[in-house]
Amino acid sequence: MQKAYLKLKDGTIFSGILHGKANVCGEVVFNTSMTGYPEILTDPSYNGQIVVMTYPLIGNYGVDIYEKESSSIKATALIVKKLYRGPLPEGKTSLEEYMSKGDKPILEGIDTRALTLHLRDNGSQNGVIYLEGMEAEADKILSTFPKITERDLISEVAVDKVTQSPELSEGFVAPPTNPTLKAAVVDYGIKYSIIDDLYQRNCAVTLFPPTFKAEDVLDKGYDLLFLSNGPGDPALLTQSVEEIKKCLKKIPIRGICLGHQLLTLALGGKTVKMDFGHHGGNQPVKDMITGKTFVTSQNHGFMSDEKTLPSEVLVWMRNANDNSVEGIISKENNVKSVQFHPEASPGPHDKNDIFDEFLKEL
Structure with a gap:
């Protein structure tokens, strides 16, 4: 010391x-x-x-x-x-x-x-x-x-090659042996608990690196494209955003945290850096469709810029503290995403059912 x-x-x-x-x-x-x-x-x-x-x-x-x-x-x-x-x-x-x-x-x-x-x-x-x-x-x-807006932090934590049915550490469930759904998951720094939640719902997972190509996932038997959480500035991932754009309307797309921000960009909106972000397990979020408010776990320093969202994009969730965008839906493009972490880990499990919401229409 x-x-x-x-x-x-x-x-x-x-x-x-x-x-x-x-x-x-x-x-x-x-x-x-x-x-x-x-x-x-x-x-x-x-x-x-x-x-x-x-x-x-x-x-x-x-x-x-x-x-x-x-x-x-x-x-x-x-x-x-x-x-x-x-x-x-x-x-x-x-x-x-x-x-x-x-x-x-x-x-x-x-x-x-x-x-x-x-x-x-x-x-x-x-x-x-x-x-x-x-x-x-x-x-x-x-x-x-360098500032965080200038750093490539994702390549240090994401897979660098396609990985089938990744094994998690002790304490998590094993990959399903007879899955009912198959997800192409782009790994920008995915948490074990997100994969675990997909496994628990009998959804097979194939991890793709951030450099994935649309043709790698389209017409390959996947039921959805899932964009994970991860560190850093989403605006740096221009190549990934272009590939996501190619997938719009061709496969259901879901996203969490950074994945939500990348969908904002792919749909034509912009993201902005927050002053100090949301980091913790006590962030209240309101579902603008049901009117219900719940407590979430969050960890992000960037957010969707609401005024840049296309008119067809529905603001699904809002932060009850600062009114920032916490979730979006684009029915036209079969897109749903949330800024918070429904898997918690750590934090409240109030909205763990978001995973069911993501998968129910597939």
Whole structure:
């Protein structure tokens, strides 16, 4: 443990104690979840980001092998107010040990509430974690580090070749042996739980890399094209958007999170970067068709720009806090997508039935 600092792009500095390596840089975002840190850290959508947990005590139930959304930690670093070091149930690994084995640092002791308020008021931004006396070197790293809108984060977390019936880690269901549906899933950094939810509904999954071609999935026996979650700016995925456009009206298309944003672009709309995004398990969303409101898990820094959506696109869901678009439907193109995470992991399962909604008309 060493004295260390977090310096934000705007020059603001916070002090703490470092566990692990220094001179790491990434976009600093805050997450309002009280629990679920193992899933958060292994969620590929957090690739390239330094995650600040707003809840003051993190790690009190350790880490279990079942509580992960990919094969490894994807977040760049973790910032907490206090790291739990007490007893744990048998078979659990401490969060500190888990992060150390993954070669990812924890910065402890920062006033995370103050940091969160700063990010809320000034926006998510790049930051660097450095040791005492190393500020000059840290400044060099921070000054040249690209913005998240300039980084290819997806190639680091997505498959690079077609993968049939991907096996998940222990604790998830196995691929169905006699599937009733077949999904071509474009992997931009998909979470295990999304695949698991498809498997639970007897839907076979074939993963395609982000560089997929429309001809790879059309007229190949697939019942739907599914666009996954993932990190970074959807506007960078111009090739993928063009291939999605070729699939419109030819196959049912469903999307979650980044997949929702890519469908926004493919339908002719635009996406914009949010000031600090939605990250946490307590985001209220209203279904504009039924009028019902529910609580969702979310993790995104970009959103659909509603004023650019074509007239035939229906705003299906809205965030009850800021009225932003949380889901769209295009009947003309057989498209449905949501910005939030119906699989949760972590978070509430209020809208896990979205998967049933996605599949029921196929």
